[in-house]
Amino acid sequence: MEPKVSPVKISLWSPASGRPSMEAATAPEVASSGSTLKVKETSPADAEGPPASPRQEAGSPIPQLLSPIEEHPKIWLPRALRQTYIRKVGDTVNLLIPFQGKPKPQATWTHDGCALDAGRVSVRNGERDSILFIREAQRADSGRYQLSVRLGELEATATIDILVIERPGPPQSIKLVDVWGSNATLEWTPPQDTGNTALLGYTVQKADTKSGLWFTVLERYHRTSFTVSNLIVGNSYAFRVFAENQCGLSETAPITADLAHIQKAATLRKTGGFAQRDFSEAPKFTQPLADCTTVMGYDTQLFCCVRASPKPKIIWLKNKMDIQGNPKYRALTHLGICSLEIRKPGPFDGGIYTCKAVNPLGEASVDCRVDVRAPH
Secondary structure (H helix, E strand, C coil): CCCCCCCEEEEEECCCCCCEEEEEECHHHHHCCCCCCCEEECCHHHCCCCCCCCCCCCCCCCCCCCCCCCEEEEECCCHHHCCCEEEECCCCEEEEEEEEEECCCEEEEEECCECCCCCCCEEEECCCEEEEEECCCCHHHCEEEEEEEEECCEEEEEEEEEEEECCCCCCCEEEEEEEECCEEEEEEECCCCCCCCCCCEEEEEEEECCCCCEEEEEEEECCCEEEECCCCCCCEEEEEEEEEECCEECCCCCECCCCEECCCCCCCCCCCCCCCCCCCEEEEEEECCCCEEEECCCCEEEEEEEEEECCCEEEEEECCEECCCCCCEEEEEECCEEEEEECCCCHHHCEEEEEEEEECCEEEEEEEEEEEECCC
């Protein structure tokens, strides 16, 4: 009579699927399968129930159960970090990079292909993001940073370029090349240190020795030579040049050792080709005296105009008698206009009045008649 065989539930480890499978088999079948398993006898009542936790037979390896990948790894790189991320020396770098993956993936950072310097860079990895933090950025922190998110055999990567910049150094030297008229030509050499970024240009300034104040001539000029124009005649000028990048102007600037003296141009007079004109002229009356009638007791004035060179001497006569020095009359001459004032004329002040002009080239005279009548 054959012995009775009870049904048992077995746990088989399937290398192909990576998961345990439960099958009902008899003891002879288990012995012939060759898989690592744990066998537990069951009663007919619980033959179809859930399996118990498998136990390892003595001397057999422990199987590892892999969790299924529910979400593939992926990095969400912010738009601002898709181009070069620029910071100034001393600024804080704080980058938060979101990612996905389930179960939680393993996130790692590298700098130019090497491991991060833990003394300068801090990293915190969360369930859904990774943070890169630098308290005070230095130029050595510039470079290419790569974040790798790995989940099993699956991996996602993102690259971030960081550039840490500072102000440029000053141009190495500046020289005054030439001065002519109201212009001065300058030349200078580029700075040794551009501040870890490209230069935006040069700023040229001038200062005259009288005021000592600096004024900007031009900005963001890309060449290393320039001619400054419209300088004031009689002044002396010094010049200086700054280098400029995204952080601003260099802290110092070289100054020209020599001053640019703007001198007056020499004036040459040509006298041989022109004859000197002689403006000498004998006296000539351009406006004669006019006859007049006056009332006794009312001041009367006589006028005439004369032209002469050199300036003529004016003599007033009454009835051909010189009246100069007589307090009754006041004679004036200004710009060729001759006037004689008769103060409060009386009945005996009427007559013929003559104005005579005399200079070394000749003389001329004009006459007029003055009548004095009694008031009505």
